[in-house]
Amino acid sequence: MESTSGKKLLSRLMERIPNRFGVTVLLALAVLAPFLVQNDYYIQLCTEILIASLLAISLNFLIGFTGLVSLGHAVYLGVGAYAFALLTKNVYPSMWAGLIAAGASCALLAWFMGVFCVRLAGLYFAMLTLAFSQVVYTVAYYWRDVTGGDDGMLGIPKPEIGIPGAFSISLESFTNFYYFVLIIVTALIFLAWKIANSPFGRVLQAIRENPERVEFIGLPVHRYKLYAFIIAGTLGGFAGGLYSTFQGYISPDLLYWTQSGEIVLMTILGGMYSFLGPAFGAGMLLFIRDTVLNFMEYWRIVVGGILVLLVLFLPGGILGFFEEWASRLSIGGNDGDDTRS
């Protein structure tokens, strides 16, 4: 429709993203980050940005790829976080078991919610996801015996990883934990990228462009949407589990609808039509918040103002804008390879 240039750009970028130079630089920066910042506080900020990046990229499976705007994505952050906390605190303190619990519980939840949600489109889809997430919020808020109610849960462990009896690595140090998160997040983002570029991922984009036509081809649109919904939810759940152990403290606020709004914001801020755009947006949002908070507590005004300006003047997002600009430079505005898509 109106943002065709953005969408064309996406398909162009899908082929280009292994723009290996850019990704290598990014990865090198991520690996070297703890040495570059040399400061526990900033290592923690970087860890949080990594987790938020995974969360935003998981949401972009719905928004950017399938064209479904979910206003309830915080439900996976929250449920993943609670699943991790409940398992590691009450059952067995294992990092892997906790993360698997976080991902699996969110996969199940997404499956259940998705069955209902994917039949709706547009605003109705947004509203149903919002309603579902608020149900979960209400349960977490009031079910004191299990979730601790509005006090949340404290003392979530960072279990050490390794092979029992052979060796183990403690994750208590900020740097160790950062690398652990980096490995998990990179692996999951790579997996997401593989899925996005598989034939399955192409079908999702086709659904975003024109669901009727995909239906006519004979593909089960609802089922594809459901798969996208489950993938997004599961990846979000892993992010929730990581967040849980990262913070060591969780509260129902993680599930509140404004949190969902923030994830949408990250996605759009960076650019929903570029694969790594949402990660870039997550980094930007957390960095801006952190910087503003050093001066004053009113970070929402700044972020809200940026969002308003962005929507009005840079609808492709920041990374989207730069990529468009870069590709225009490199190919001189030639749209030649778009005709295929």
Added chain:
Amino acid sequence: MELDVSFWLTQFLNGLANAMVLFLIASGLTILLGVLGVLNLAHGSFYMLGAFLIFSSSIIKNPSWFWVGLLLAPLVVAGFGTIIEAFCLRPLYGRERLYTLLLTYGFTLILDDLVLLIWGRDYKSVPIPALFEGRLTIGDFSYPVYFLFIIAVGPLLGVFLWFILNKTNFGKLIRAAATDSEMLDALGVNVNRVFTGVFALGAWLASLGGILAAPMRSVEPGMGVEIIIESFIVVIIGGMGSYLGAFVGAVLIGMLKAFGIEILENFAMIFIYALVLPILILRPRGLFGETTI
């Protein structure tokens, strides 16, 4: 037994008073959805602004503070809404819906902090206007007069809204824009102005809701993002674009909350979701969804 009846009557009236406030917010929200196709996340912020403005006017130690505030504050908020619509929302109508959603979310963030910046973080309480102080007593039963005032104002505004939509020229334009805004544009009507008017009307209604609610609730930043969820639910139940549906939905939610609290203290909201999820799933257009305005 006598005591029991008056208890349930009190709950019923409380539910009704809350429902009227909800109706004022949801009616604007639903008309915006029906006419502009915009899910205005900042609508709760207008409600919050109304409440804070009446707090400021309550500081003036003049008995007429409530009436001055009641008259002026909604106009201020409506003016604010006009600016938002004309300068920020209007350029976005041609684009994907997502962008209007994001824009209004941006304003939610801005307004929340703006209120913090101006009025501070602590809870505010607004006194009940002098005219409505005290309780109405009939036999053993007594009830605050102010709540009765709200219960009376709700239907009055409902009738007022009905009158605007059905009996005035502006209302005719609104209904026409909801049905086919392109056609209206082709007929030479300035559709942009109609949209701005609708947005301002919605902001006016929401801030009025905030003003009326202020003396019976605590006024605090964040009250906007809370009320918006309940208002959405009302809109969903009633059907987008139907203000009659908004009224029915608001009364339903008000009652469910008032009586649900008696059955399951903390889980009153669960009853509401138990009602709304099946409606969204089975009948996404709501109970009154067919009748566009």
